[in-house]
Amino acid sequence: WGFYYDIDREGDFLILGQTGGVLVLEVKGGALRRLWTTGRWEGPDRDHPVTQLLAEWGAVIDRLRQQADRGEMPFVSKALCLPEVDLNPSVSSYKGIDRALIIDRGDLAAFELTWVRLFANQHRTSSKKERKIFLDSFAREILPKAVKQFISETDRIILRHTTAEYQVLDMLRANRQLLVQGGAGSGKTWLALEQAFRFADEGLKVLLLCYNIALANQLSALVKKRKLWNGEVIVRSWEGLARELLNAAGVGWDDPISPADREHYFGEVVPTLMYEIVRDKQFEPRFDALVVDEGQDHDTCWPGSESDNTDSGWWEIYWALLREKTNGRMAIFYDQAQRPLFRHSERFDVNRVSKHLSQPAHVNLLFTLRYSLPIFRFLKTLQSEATKCLIENLRSRTTPPEGPDVELHEVEPDQTVAKLAEVAGRWVSNGFCQVDEILILSPHSTRAKSCLANYSQIGDWPLVTIDDRKPGSLAFLSVNKAKGLDALGVIMIDVEQFDNLAAPQDQINYFMGASRARQLLAILHKTGS
Template structure:
């Protein structure tokens, strides 16, 4: 049996194809194991002008000795007008249904696009590629003379039972007898790296959380479906709850775009999250990663645009500065820095972007109308009041499986989820979250110390895998002002030093996570604000969670041990 990518047939709900279903089944069944078949594998590559161009093939069939074949499949019957060379789909009664693209030219375009893509990556740039193309009509008897098509590159109903002979014959048709060079195992590996790329983040081995983490960090079928969609459409909108892998997918998409030679902007809302993602994406020079106001500041500086804020002019409110002044400076800078614009933008934490910011971001694209834009958001993590508004997109996806948090942590966090998705978790149960209540500042500090001592001494969790998150910022936080919790000092620096524990506000830690979290200083707010705080805070913990709330907050949020 041939090796198939994906391993199971995945039908496009918007455009089901009986021809593709037939061919997938028969190619898998008939071809020997040294063949690899890639179904519906899209890619992006720069064209001659430097702009991004889409590529896709119904099937790419590869063999280390025979070569590579791009196969375009058509369901049902077809008709061709010889005067205009226009093609139409035909039903079983002979009635013309709709005009379609010339399938031979489609296959040719797919072959050329794949060749350009392979030659654009370092591993494939200096290789000789034997790539042919063909068309398949597995449900009809096709008259090649009538349609003026070379018979060797046409597959019809009569050929379907003999694909093990037809495929190598079609590949031989494209071989140059004097200069043919087989792709070999190395060439197939290059092709596989382009069309069947995978992604996995592995846990820190030796950690007491590693057993649960190993289950949490494999991509779900949902996520693979979204990654496929991100490659097939130029503009997408992805909604997911906390823990559904939005950031992991956003980073992976930015990386893939960069490896396809496209200048890519990864932009998020949170400053610390932006710092983490910039470090993660540092190996890929074609990616610029920043939080939104960081990119505003950087572009304004490069365009030599002076930006006056509250420090220079006390009459400018801080909120106005961040919501209007800085995005306006970014839009002006974009008009001056045309050479620095991007082929693609990946926007994470987009629920916190003001609607007016999108105009400035779209101005950063080389092609404002057709440039690639992939937007990730959580409809229940919104920090700012107002309606969610995004640019128009080609396709939307929902991530409905939590793949970050142990199930008991997930269950507690979802009590405070107010979004519209029906979220599930198939993760291991993990330990029960610990709910603590305090009645005074001194008791708060004692409980934080006890939680840290349990994590470090009893559970043997390394300090760099623990975070202390508080509901208050520096000015009001009793925990932060203490600066030391027992023998451990609090720090904002990541990674923390020896005998230090990382501290952040809950909102400052959005988009980030730790295997163990102490969520402390949860004070009574409005019901909606408290729900958001608890939802975001609880979902930062992958495995171990201790919540330390005031009596009033615990009562308002209905926090007790049975709630988890």
């Protein structure tokens, strides 16, 4: 996995050998290519591969030396790995690089012999102190070792399954407009992000739109980490886009308090204002492509016009933002079953969108990718008429990876905080996760309405909003604001047992909260429920 050898410079692999020594391994895909007339090497950084390797090697030595504080430290070797290249054993150099510095495909296949070659002059094994220096320098969070490695590998398996679905985008790359349907955990958000990057790679200015603010903040953080050589990806939540349009037009922003006033303001007043703004003859569209995640949360009709099939609701606003309007590049990811009942499910119909597009291609993501086996099986047990479609969309191409059992606890209201601290503390001390990888979910809209209303700390950890989450803190979020998000660990509170829930929306909330967890899930049921 990657490691940072400087604040903004990441290396590929750092290997501590069983027989002693540390290897800095810089990996390059394909064959090395250099245009000799300019001296530039192919790749995003265009640095000489050995220059990169030497920078990593020197930084690792400096970090170990600082940690050792003049004591013994492991010997550090270095190599440039070319896993797709087979070199003739008789050559002494490749592209001007000393063969002794290179690990090719054959060297990887015989890695133990390669290790001996790289450390030929070092015959002693690392002492426990040297090993500790290495772990303290680059792997402070590795203990308890076995559990942490298992959990990390499971997350890598889940990520591999998810990124493997990018082949769907490869197969559909000739289509200008995509309508992609997929259930919970099917990888829609990752595909939406990847498609936005692909549009940007074509030099397009892309609007990546989602409904909830927490997801928009997460997507914005991911976009910032990606180096884009062409184009641009602009992430907006629905509210963020609305504020931007209204502010630019000099229209004030209200923030109603009562539920009825909020529903009227955000469901009717704001969309109408947005529509009027983009219809103005002075309005200039500034985007070339549109990507929408959780598309089912965006109304396809105006209030009162549910039976009128001629309009497309909010989508008429979005198309006005595109230079090519309904002929523009688009990718819309949605799941009708995840539309909350209180948002009027009849106000989203994908056909109202597709019939206005010039060339939509419809895609259905069939398989669930996000969950460990225990969580996948638990979600399948949450059967009701309200969750029927959600359950039907849970399908696994292969057996999901193993993981910890789902925890179900009966808790008195005044003992919820103590139980929260116990579960989170146990997960952390056992090596399952870091505390900031845990998300506390409640069906209540705000923390003030939850059983944590009067708490700012759980155990030793500050209790914060997801936007304020930092290392060493626990984040709280409403289930209804967590759509599109996931977490390594989820602890759900303020809920009754699923079989005792009568209201369809409560059953959906229970499923949606539990489905945010990838590997660790604990549900604290209210005693007596």
